[in-house]
Amino acid sequence: MCPRCLEWLRSPLTVRLALLVLVSTGLIFAAGALYTHHVARGLLLREVQANTRNLARQTVCQIDAVLQSVQPEPTLLAQCLTAQGPPERTELDRLLRALVAANPHIYGSTAAFEAESCAPYYYRPGSGPIAFSDLASEQYDYRAQDWYTVPKELDRPSWSEPYFDAGGGETWMVTYSVPFYRERDGRRVFAGVVTADVQLDHLSRFVADLKLYRSGYAFLLSRSGQYLSYPERAYIFRESIFSRAEEDGDPAKRELGRRMIHGEEGSVRVPSRHLGRMSWLYFAPVAASGWSVGIQFAEDEVLAGLRAMNHTLLAIGAGGFGLLLLAVILVASRVTRPIRQLAQQTREIAKGNLDLRIPELRTRDEVGDLTHSFENMRVALKEYIANLAHTTAAKERIESELKIAHAIQRNFLPKRFPPFPDKRQFDLYADLQAAREVGGDLYDFFLLDDGHLFFSIGDVAGKGVPAALFMAVSKTLIKGVAEQHRLPSQVLDKVNYELAQENEELMFVTVLCGVLELATGRVQYTNAGHLPPLRLRPGQGAAWVDLPPGLLLGVDPDSRYATRTLTLAPGETLLLYTDGVTEAMNAQQALFGADRLRALAAQLAAADPQVLVAGVIAAVLQYSGGTAAPAGPIEQSDDITLLALRYRGPPPDAEPGRSA
Amino acid sequence: MGKGRRIQLQILLAALLAASGRAAAESAAAPAQVTFLPHWIPQAQFAGYYLAVDQGIYARHGLAVTVLEGGPRRPVEKALPAGEVTFASHFLSAALALRDGGAPLVHLAQLSQRSALLLVARRAQGIRSLRDLDGCKVSVWPSFTLQPEALFREAGLHVRILKQGPTINLFLRGGVDAASAMWYNEYHLLLNAGLNADELTVFRYDDCGLNFPEDGIFTRADTWRTQPDVCRRFVAATLEGWQYAFAHREAALDATLRRADAAGTGTNRAHQRWMLDRMYDLFLPAQPERYGRLQRADYDRVAQAMRTAGLLRAAPAFEEFHVPALP
Numbered sequence: 001m002c003p004r005c006l007e008w009l010r011s012p013l014t015v016r017l018a019l020l021v022l023v024s025t026g027l028i029f030a031a032g033a034l035y036t037h038h039v040a041r042g043l044l045l046r047e048v049q050a051n052t053r054n055l056a057r058q059t060v061c062q063i064d065a066v067l068q069s070v071q072p073e074p075t076l077l078a079q080c081l082t083a084q085g086p087p088e089r090t091e092l093d094r095l096l097r098a099l100v101a102a103n104p105h106i107y108g109s110t111a112a113f114e115a116e117s118c119a120p121y122y123y124r125p126g127s128g129p130i131a132f133s134d135l136a137s138e139q140y141d142y143r144a145q146d147w148y149t150v151p152k153e154l155d156r157p158s159w160s161e162p163y164f165d166a167g168g169g170e171t172w173m174v175t176y177s178v179p180f181y182r183e184r185d186g187r188r189v190f191a192g193v194v195t196a197d198v199q200l201d202h203l204s205r206f207v208a209d210l211k212l213y214r215s216g217y218a219f220l221l222s223r224s225g226q227y228l229s230y231p232e233r234a235y236i237f238r239e240s241i242f243s244r245a246e247e248d249g250d251p252a253k254r255e256l257g258r259r260m261i262h263g264e265e266g267s268v269r270v271p272s273r274h275l276g277r278m279s280w281l282y283f284a285p286v287a288a289s290g291w292s293v294g295i296q297f298a299e300d301e302v303l304a305g306l307r308a309m310n311h312t313l314l315a316i317g318a319g320g321f322g323l324l325l326l327a328v329i330l331v332a333s334r335v336t337r338p339i340r341q342l343a344q345q346t347r348e349i350a351k352g353n354l355d356l357r358i359p360e361l362r363t364r365d366e367v368g369d370l371t372h373s374f375e376n377m378r379v380a381l382k383e384y385i386a387n388l389a390h391t392t393a394a395k396e397r398i399e400s401e402l403k404i405a406h407a408i409q410r411n412f413l414p415k416r417f418p419p420f421p422d423k424r425q426f427d428l429y430a431d432l433q434a435a436r437e438v439g440g441d442l443y444d445f446f447l448l449d450d451g452h453l454f455f456s457i458g459d460v461a462g463k464g465v466p467a468a469l470f471m472a473v474s475k476t477l478i479k480g481v482a483e484q485h486r487l488p489s490q491v492l493d494k495v496n497y498e499l500a501q502e503n504e505e506l507m508f509v510t511v512l513c514g515v516l517e518l519a520t521g522r523v524q525y526t527n528a529g530h531l532p533p534l535r536l537r538p539g540q541g542a543a544w545v546d547l548p549p550g551l552l553l554g555v556d557p558d559s560r561y562a563t564r565t566l567t568l569a570p571g572e573t574l575l576l577y578t579d580g581v582t583e584a585m586n587a588q589q590a591l592f593g594a595d596r597l598r599a600l601a602a603q604l605a606a607a608d609p610q611v612l613v614a615g616v617i618a619a620v621l622q623y624s625g626g627t628a629a630p631a632g633p634i635e636q637s638d639d640i641t642l643l644a645l646r647y648r649g650p651p652p653d654a655e656p657g658r659s660a
Numbered sequence: 661m662g663k664g665r666r667i668q669l670q671i672l673l674a675a676l677l678a679a680s681g682r683a684a685a686e687s688a689a690a691p692a693q694v695t696f697l698p699h700w701i702p703q704a705q706f707a708g709y710y711l712a713v714d715q716g717i718y719a720r721h722g723l724a725v726t727v728l729e730g731g732p733r734r735p736v737e738k739a740l741p742a743g744e745v746t747f748a749s750h751f752l753s754a755a756l757a758l759r760d761g762g763a764p765l766v767h768l769a770q771l772s773q774r775s776a777l778l779l780v781a782r783r784a785q786g787i788r789s790l791r792d793l794d795g796c797k798v799s800v801w802p803s804f805t806l807q808p809e810a811l812f813r814e815a816g817l818h819v820r821i822l823k824q825g826p827t828i829n830l831f832l833r834g835g836v837d838a839a840s841a842m843w844y845n846e847y848h849l850l851l852n853a854g855l856n857a858d859e860l861t862v863f864r865y866d867d868c869g870l871n872f873p874e875d876g877i878f879t880r881a882d883t884w885r886t887q888p889d890v891c892r893r894f895v896a897a898t899l900e901g902w903q904y905a906f907a908h909r910e911a912a913l914d915a916t917l918r919r920a921d922a923a924g925t926g927t928n929r930a931h932q933r934w935m936l937d938r939m940y941d942l943f944l945p946a947q948p949e950r951y952g953r954l955q956r957a958d959y960d961r962v963a964q965a966m967r968t969a970g971l972l973r974a975a976p977a978f979e980e981f982h983v984p985a986l987p
Contacts, residue, residue: 145825146829149830149835150829154833154834158833161827161829161832163827223832224829225852225853226853238928239928239930240852240854240928242851242852242854243928243931244930246930246934247930258856261854
């Protein structure tokens with residue numbers, strides 16, 4: 001596309017719309033006007049040509065009528081002279097005078113004889129009486145005149161070329177000559193001619209008087225192309241159409257002249273020197289004399305009406321265009337004003353000013369819809385951003401709470417391994433993989449005295465900071481109570497009582513705890529709603545440890561817990577865990593399950609506690625995340641806590657019986 | 661016109677001017693009153709005379725020339741022998757015939773070097789060569805029978821000769837098969853009556869061994885005897901006038917048309933232009949040194965033909981007839 005078009009396309013909508021409408025309307029208008037002009041011009045010219053043709057034919061008829069009316073008298077006289085021979089001179093004079101008197105068109109007449117020199121001429125000079133002139137004079141030499149020689153040589157009546165009859169009629173005239181004959185030796189011999197003259201003025205006035213439109217005119221050409229009548233008097237009897245063609249260097253005019261004098265009828269469009277512009281010429285022949293009548297008129301005069309109509313049409317068109325332009329500009333600016341406003345407002349909105357209200361449009365058109373949609377979008381956007389801020393704040397709060405919960409959990413659990421490097425009787429390892437939302441799992445171990453190890457594992461029902469706090473409280477209580485009461489059931493009785501008191505939050509915790517007598521491997525244990533641990537015997541697999549029944553801590557202050565006892569052989573391991581292990585889920589929502597744990601633990605029965613714990617955690621994490629869906633690893637939903645305690649047997653130097 | 665020819669013309673003109681200057685000095689006091697009668701009506705055939713008057717060329721030569729209106733009502737045949745005019749132009753043959761009839765004329769200068777007489781016929785009637793004229797009706801001007809009759813006699817043609825009137829209408833109307841025409845006049849009238857050149861067959865007498873030079877300047881023998889200087893100055897000024905006319909053709913046409921209109925001859929510029937152009941062709945043929953001079957061979961040819969035709973009893977000696985009016 002050309003650069004100019006591109007520039008135009010970039011120009012404002014109003015301008016483009018106005019231009020488009022105006023150009024299309026202009027083209028339609030111009031096409032209509034051109035077609036109308038063309039058709040009207042054709043109709044007009046055809047009409048005018050028909051009129052001109054009629055006019056030319058009418059003029060020809062008028063001339064012909066005069067010429068025809070002159071012919072009978074000389075014809076009759078010639079017939080008489082042929083039949084009866086020359087009459088007496090006085091009789092001849094009387095006949096000629098009567099001939100002239102009989103027909104007002106006849107200017108003069110003679111009977112000119114071949115043998116004897118005799119040519120009496122009667123004519124009417126001016127409007128006076130009939131006069132006489134003898135043409136049989138030496139100067140005149142009638143036998144050499146065209147009016148005499150032509151009919152004689154052609155042997156038939158004929159009209160002469162127009163001539164000035166010097167020495168005869170002394171005027172411009174045309175002569176009709178009829179030969180007459182006499183008998184000599186049985187042969188018909190030419191004896192002379194009888195003539196009748198018609199004054200040329202008499203004929204050319206039919207043409208000279210003709211007026212057409214403002215400057216249209218008619219002209220008359222003789223048989224040889226001479227101008228017999230023409231608006232420029234200087235042409236008459238001097239110029240011929242051929243001499244003008246030669247002087248003007250106009251071969252077409254010469255060709256036209258030849259058509260005219262050869263008796264053709266027709267019309268041509270030619271430049272007129274006389275009118276100084278393009279003209280139409282219609283021409284028709286005068287049969288009797290071989291002349292041609294031409295009627296010429298300026299084309300623009302004929303088309304003057306059409307031109308006036310065109311001017312009016314143009315004025316109407318121009319006015320219409322003006323109105324149209326105004327209307328288009330008005331409509332276009334009205335249509336585009338809301339769009340322009342909208343564009344301005346959306347620019348503001350794009351800058352971030354979402355409070356800018358987009359005024360509602362009353363119109364129900366597309367622009368109204370667009371404005372409405374924009375307003376909806378703005379409102380929705382504003383709401384969304386408000387929501388986003390709210391959500392972000394909430395999220396941030398939760399995140400910080402979680403951090404606190406994690407900190408509590410982390411800080412309250414013992415993390416030093418091996419915890420008692422000087423105690424060779426056991427190995428202990430524990431780990432807690434906290435969930436993103438803290439699950440409230442807990443584990444603990446400490447030496448009650450030199451020969452007894454207290455260990456516990458628990459799970460607060462609940463999540464987050466409250467669970468962490470409850471966990472901290474539970475752990476602190478357990479430790480505090482355990483230092484006073486050696487029997488695990490007593491510890492839990494006491495702790496339960498404390499927790500259940502004023503437990504307005506209704507927080508609960510499961511706890512499994514026990515005391516290992518280092519010297520013997522005897523374990524006293526109790527349970528408050530926790531999952532049974534696994535007892536691993538190297539070479540014999542893993543077995544669930546029977547647990548005494550016991551309600552969760554914090555439910556009922558009067559709950560009582562029972563203590564059970566088992567004895568670990570050296571190399572045996574107790575594996576304690578929370579439900580984060582067995583209830584870990586894979587992508588298909590299937591649980592890790594207790595059986596899978598037992599199988600795994602059995603495989604790892606001989607391993608160190610640390611290896612055992614790490615192996616189980618790895619297996620659980622792999623289970624819950626390893627077969628992850630493409631969306632990514634499933635986030636661990638609960639704390640995963642494991643505590644493994646392996647009894648290694650009393651040291652060689654140990655004093656048996658010191659335990660309680 | 662060739663360059664050499666132009667130089668020759670200029671030399672000639674210079675010589676004429678020198679001669680005229682001398683002559684003018686001789687007669688500066690009183691210009692000689694003379695009259696000139698052209699042998700036909702006012703037309704471009706006489707443009708040189710008109711311009712010699714209008715441009716003051718005659719006056720510079722010490723002449724006060726009155727150019728009279730010629731034509732059938734004032735024939736040279738009567739006016740010059742009667743001494744009504746000082747100088748006259750006429751056809752060489754006509755002048756010879758006049759002299760033979762007793763008029764004491766002498767020949768001063770010969771403007772036309774070629775015969776302009778033609779015979780025209782329509783090609784459409786099948787007339788293409790001279791032989792085709794056998795048995796035809798041919799119109800001939802009574803005063804120009806010499807060349808046609810010689811032609812028909814020599815070619816052995818039997819034609820019916822008709823007397824040709826003052827117009828060409830008889831031919832145009834088909835009353836005759838062939839008609840006489842002057843190249844510079846009637847031939848062009850035929851063209852301007854709508855006939856095209858290619859529709860006409862033209863026989864030129866100068867092509868048929870019948871080149872009779874036409875327009876010459878004549879005076880009475882006694883004028884030449886008593887006023888040879890006036891005669892010489894008239895000839896020199898006339899030749900100069902013609903040179904001027906050929907060099908200024910529009911001015912020549914203006915001068916001609918003014919006189920033609922005054923005489924009411926009813927002609928037009930196109931026709932006079934044609935005529936002037938043909939005058940140039942007739943007056944200044946191949947050899948410019950012949951300008952204005954009568955060649956002995958031409959004279960002999962005309963005289964011999966006239967004697968043969970019985971139009972001349974005895975031809976005068978060339979020197980007796982053609983007096984040395986040119987330097």
